[in-house]
Amino acid sequence: MLFSTFDYFLFLPLVAVAHWLLGSTRTRSWLLLVASAVFYLAWNPSDTLVLFYVGAAGYLAAIAIERAKPEQRTALLSLAAVAMLAPLCFYKYAHFALDNVAVLIPGITPWVPPKGHLPIGISFYSFQALAYVIDVRRGQPRERDPVHYATFLCFFPHLVAGPILRAHILLGQLKQDRVLTRSDVGQGIWRLCVGLGKKLLIADVLQQGIVDTVFTDPAAFTGLEVLVALYAYTLMMYADFSGYTDFAIGSARLLGFHIPENFDRPYQATSVADYWRRWHKTLSDWVRDYVYYPLGGSRGGGLRPYVNTMVTLVILGVWHGANWTFVVYGVLHGCAVALNRWWRKRPGWTEPRGAGLAWRWLLTFQFVVIARILFRSNDLGHAGEVATALVSRWDEVSMPRYSLHAWAVMLAGYGIHFTPKHWAIHARDRFADLPAVAWGFGLAMLGWACVHYGVGDSLAFIYYAF
């Protein structure tokens, strides 16, 4: 079920009201588990088997690790990781790996698994379940109630596209006697409104009005038009994914949960490392805690920190998809972060201010925009076509042929993105102070605006595929 549909806006209040009418935390967990199952089954019932397998593997692995002798735990963790990541590798990476084997070793025709669709959210819940098992290996207590554990893994607001939650964050709240305050409701509905607007009024408009068309036939557009399309795509990605996160946070809030933010105005970043601290923060934290630090992090001298950085960023890139474009995307970002680190480690380097900071922001933002070519392209050849179109036909420059609507959305979207953060907090608080009728009226008006100014049937969130 898509968040940005009328169905979801019926589903959510029904679940929320039923949830608050129930008494015990465990009954509430049961309800959330059933609701999450309904939510997930709406996509594709067969995917539920994969979700069940990964969840069960994580639950049993945690039990086994807790009961095992200390010297056996690492081996058990390795075994669990293989078992839990196997579906992800099979569905997401097997084709890519085997295709490349066939290229590297001519004459070999490897067995290729049948191409099925990617179970939705598999990258998110696999990483989440694996983190839980690793945490148990590191000494965190395991969850003994399978209902709470299953609810933690399947909690529908974050199930298919994050944020990637740590077990202790959600499990702790699940077992608390939660209370719904008026402020929770106001702020939750505010986040739903923000998510709805970002998704339907910005992301979908830019995707249909500019991005898809240009990436379909890049050669049909001038260099300036391709450049504008890249800016549009950059904003679209943010509006799409952060819009999803707004839905997730808002929905969870109506159920009494506080789940972590996933974005912090990423295009205001003044370095690529800063960008990754602001973009998909829960994934960045995950690879930092479970990949970068175990590799040694920034400890050690010489090239070691740079190698660790590069490995981490490549994993971040490949997490998004099995394609050479994502490998190159990760390498590019890794190089940028490593270069930034080397620059900052020079003797006499001081934190820039004023014009220096603006220059750093400009460079970072342009890098992020141009690297998006790889993120959106179907393969390296396609990326080459887009890049070629980007540098071609600058002698035919004229006003890019995009609708006034798309232009207005892009300018407004970037305008909002670059406002001070406290403005948004202030707006949220003012909204939460309004009467409940006004919240509902605001939601209805936004729904009308989405129909009137949107593009119709909501498109899937991009990150559903990751």
Added chain:
Amino acid sequence: MPSENQGLRSLIVAFATAGAFAAAASVVAEVGKRRAEEGYIEPPPLLLVVAEAAPWRSGSPPPLWRVLAPKGTPRVVEDERTGLVVAAEVEPEPEAVPTQEAAVGPSNPGDAAPADPVATAAPSAAAPTSLPTRAPAVPTPLIDADHRGMIPFYQALSRGTGLARAAHYGDSTIAADGITGTVRRRLQARFGDGGPGWVDAGLDPRWSARPDLGTKRTGEWETKSILLGGGNGRYGYGGVVSTAPPDGSLTITGAKGAKISSGTLTHFELWYQVGPGHGAFWANLDGASVGGAAADADARADTRLVSDVGEGYSKIAFGASGGPVPFYGVVMETAGPGVVWDALGVVGVGSRSFNYFNKAHLASQVERRRPELIVIQLGGNELGIPVLQRGDGHEYAPYYRAAVDLLRSGAPNAGCLIVTPLDQGTREGGTPMTKPAVKRQVAVQQKVAAEAGCAFWNAFEAMGGEGAIVAWGKRKPPLAWTDLLHLSAAGQDLVGQGLADAIEAGYDDWVATGGPDAAPPTPAEPPRGEVLPIPEPAP
């Protein structure tokens, strides 16, 4: 009151308010729909605006039904290569691929000529089995009773010598040379490469293209077309006149270092205009001058430079000196046998745009080019005109027929093929769908084709009919742009393949039914190579 109760009450009130508004909008929409069906006038605009927000309309599945209904197919479709979600909760793919059993039709596609254009718009039943299937396109034959619309072209194809020329007029769907490029390649592969044919001197580079050619322009050229006028009625054979500034030039080569043509180009023409205040022009083939003269004259007139080069050429250049010179275009051809398919698309034009032409000028230009087939694919920019919004759209017929007659006036003995516009979509209440005027327009054009003795090819139905533009946009790779108006390069190629299939099938049928024996021999192509100044046409 406990804070938990306060929160729950707020939650219920908020969602009940939003739900009440949504329910009210649905009721308004439903009442408005029923009253409209009963013939009442439209409700006040405010109610229409409210109705837009209706989240549910009768005929749609009830809310939450899709969540609870049994699932038959995956709800998420992903790109095979990237895994990216390309559609969510998509409708089933349109039944676009007729089976062999369903494709049983008359052996002669021409037999399908309809008495009722609307009734015969469904092409799959008439598709001969000889047409290949290219999903999601639908095999669609020409409708051409006794091949009368295509005979001159078929005769030229069967002649075995010289060139068979087609002039394909259209709008932005033709200007990119996607559909026409595919037809050209297909027919040239079978009947011989006649060369690129006509190329406008001034393409609007934003929409127009010849992907098989590379062009380099110097100087600030001024281009006028029949879209906005301003060219004193003289827009040349292609509907575009481009004035080179003094010292301005245009160089044409093959695309990306390739040859211009797989054949040997031996014939070159440069079409231009003489008149008061004009400078001189020059022209080179492979760097060697093939002529040049003053274009200054007391009165405006159209003329051309013609050059035949025995050993062939691979690069042309021409330009102005001493003053501006208006150019119409160039002709690049082989000696044949072969096919030349001129792409004559001007962005944004409709049937009435041709009124910008001085009629005598257009007729003389077409006559000079000597096409054996005039292809007319217009109407994509006319779907919003009032006459197509009401009734059966029959008031549109005179506009369209006037353009057909005008374009044929210079070559009255040439064949004639009317191709409908492609499917176009709009978003009604947020839902993408085919514009209602499309089917009216297609029906009118089919009727005009029958009355004018033209062959007819239904590109709308070849795409799959109603909703095709939406479905094509959802394909991977996309076959249509998300503007619901234009096809992607892959989509244009698919339509071009369908048109080429239909033409080849029509030709094969004409041959099989004794067409070449029954038809009178076509006259040999007249000698060419002379410079023929054309006098000023009557205004």
